[in-house]
Amino acid sequence: MQSNEEFVKFLGEGAYGYVNLVRYTNPDDGSSFLSAVKNSYDADYDTLQKELEILLKLRGCPRIVTCFGDSLRQGLSNYGNKVHKLQLEYASEGSLSAFMDRYADRKLPEPLIKDFTRMILEGLVSIHDHGYVHCDIKPDNLLVFPSRQDSYELKISDFGNTLEVGEVPKFWESEFPWVGTPIYMPPESVRDGFANKGIDLWSVGCLVLEMYTGVIPWEGVNINLLATRLRCGKAPEIPENLPSDAKAFIETCFSRNPEERGSACELLLHPFLPRPQIEEEEKKTKNSFLLKLFKLRIRRTSSNKIPTADVVAVSDKKPLKLRFFPTKTTQFKRTLHKVLRLKKSTHFNLVSVH
DSSP: OEEEEEEEEEEEEETTTEEEEEEEEOOOTTEEEEEEEEEEEEGGGGHHHHHHHHHHHHOTTTTTTOOOEEEEEEEEOOOOOEEEOOOOOOTTTBHHHHTTTTTTTGGOHHHHHHHHHHHHHHHHHHHHTEEEEEEOOOOGGGGEEESSOOOEEEOOOOOOTOOTTTOOTTOOOSSSOOOOOGGGOHHHHHHHHHOHHHHHHHHHHHHHHHHHHOOOTTTTTOHHHHHHHHHHTOOOOOOSSSSSSHHHHHHHTTTTTTTGGGOOOHHTTTSSOOOOOHHHHHHHHHHHHHHHHHHHHHHHHHOOOOOOHHHHHTTSSSEEOOOOOOOOOOOOOOHHEEEEEHHHOOSSOOOOEO
């Protein structure tokens, strides 16, 4: 049996329709859930259908908004017009743009900026791996979900402008040479006119800049002057007071040559971003290494064998000092192998670790 629909509130509108918050209730057991429902008229049916197809291919990918159902639903607008509906998961914290408005001067704390940047890139890895370019990465198209206490998850939404890599959009014209939102678009959107993955990476640089400064890219620059600046390869100005690693990351995203921006996967390895999984693995490796050394020391100091002259000579010397570097996992292994080989070749009373 079909769920009952209850309109909750209007969430917003975009180029291809409007979005309502709707509560769906199962009449059998009374259970319900909220959904952000995107509505489009017949004129934009193809765009909405294409967005659904892309979301179905990306279903289950990290940092991508989830769609409910495998097809569009039909209904009527408040004025009795036929609309096509795409059901999406509801982000209770709203868009990134609305989320930033709740902070003083729209500036986010640096740890949150780094977490959000990492999440955006993780979503782009999935999008690009499926052969797509989002083409409209901006705060309005990024949704914020509550996670753990005082923590948030960010997901990419709105695939209405998404193109396949190398595709030339039908509406990409000299009068309006952008496929997405102009202030987040790179120079090649004016110069070349085809979709490449570097478009999204330039947009990421704009986002990081905006999260630090609270100001949109190219603030105060009109669209005609913006096109001229981009044709000259200009990028939004990066303030000198930004942290050096942030500036280096943004400068990479703003490279004039799209290939020099690298890939979303490569940007995830930039020193600007935290790598929690790698850091956790290194911590585990370090702890395992120290545990083995501790056990090795216990076995050596508890040995009851009568020391030979050679052993006495060794014990009279300064204890062996082992140096290790916690950020290089392979160096742990090499050092451990050396210690184990030393154990086989001789015996001594004490190993001192500094």
